[in-house]
Amino acid sequence: MSDPFPVPLTGIPALVVSGFLGSGKTTLVQHLLKDAQQKGLRLAVVSNEFGALGIDQALLGAQGSNAYVELEGGCVCCKLSDELVNTLQQLWIEVRPDRIVVETSGVALPFDTLLNFWREPVSNWVGDCIAVVVVNAEQVADERDLEGTFEQQVSSADLLILNKVDLVGTDHLGRIEARLDHLAPGIPIIHATNASVSPEVLFTPDNDMNAKRNVDGHGPHTHEAFESEEVQLEPGAHPDSIISQIVSHKALRAKGFVQTSQGLRLLQGVGTRIDLIESPIDPPDHLLGRIIVIRRSHKPNSIH
Known part of the structure; x- marks a missing residue:
């Protein structure tokens, strides 16, 4: 069962x-x-x-x-x-x-x-x-x-x-x-x-999210707005290159599966700390190379 x-x-x-x-x-x-x-x-x-x-x-x-x-x-x-x-x-x-x-x-x-x-x-x-x-x-x-x-x-x-x-x-x-x-x-x-x-x-969003969108806070108390989008990575890149690319997005959080030159990896990031670990599972092909990043929104957000 x-x-x-x-x-x-x-x-x-x-x-x-x-x-x-x-x-x-x-x-x-x-x-x-x-x-x-x-x-x-x-x-x-x-x-x-x-x-x-x-x-x-x-x-x-x-x-x-x-x-x-x-x-x-x-x-x-x-x-x-x-x-x-x-x-x-x-x-x-x-x-x-x-x-x-x-x-x-x-x-x-x-x-x-x-x-x-x-x-x-x-x-x-x-x-x-x-x-x-x-x-x-x-x-x-x-x-x-x-x-x-x-x-x-x-x-x-x-x-x-x-x-x-x-x-x-x-x-x-x-x-x-x-x-x-x-x-x-x-x-x-x-x-x-x-x-x-x-x-x-x-809590980073699910990897099957594919649309850029705003990530709002709780009503008038939040002083910062965030946005989330998907970054696509080509397979076979060196881990150092992948880390540099994700860091360049100035993301607060990042998550997804990627096929690196050293094999399949699960990418998880917080700020400039990007970890590429051996994937615990074999994910569906449609999730490979799709990294979700969350960063501060470029849209102005007033302080209440």
Whole structure:
């Protein structure tokens, strides 16, 4: 009997949400849950944050309460790492989620948490996984608690969400971004208010999308607009050439299958970090060479 919920071609996308206390992690997760409900997606959330999310059961909808798990008694990046792996596998068996989010405590390290997605048996079904760190712009502007844990979190991020930019003057943003770029050189920074970011920047779209389109955020809270389009790559190119071509598009995210001079590869990118890994499956021919990239929109987007 075939599995009614087979693993997608590129696996289940996973997101580790980290950040200092009060940065807006929980608000971001709530946005992602609401978006998933509107789109009919099964989003599983594992929270290690101090204090409950306070998610209304109605928000989870048909996912049921077993799609939300709280882990207590330590941090998922160290003490609870084995429990996290067991929890993720149980969620896969019971919920068959379309997406996975792990919200860490304010003192956890995102990359150490991310490593658990590469452990068996979770690695058998998880695909694209990144560490997102939410940063309180006001905290950086005031230069509060910017050493130790904050530095470690920011420096190990794949993507930074500079949240609460409405609480600092625009003249401060350059200094704030310079500080973050010093800690995490080249890591993409997205501006947000109320932790509202387009989910398609965090979870790359399916590879069968073939039309360029805008990727909007959540109402008036988003300060940046994004667009997504398909880039076609010729087969047989050298991996270095492919990476250079994708980097030239200045994409925040990139994903797709490509036939390189060294064989079939799954391309996954965050900012300037482009990974070409051996493809876990043999994708349909029509998906080869079609790379989805998401970048900031060239269209003006007003700040509300």
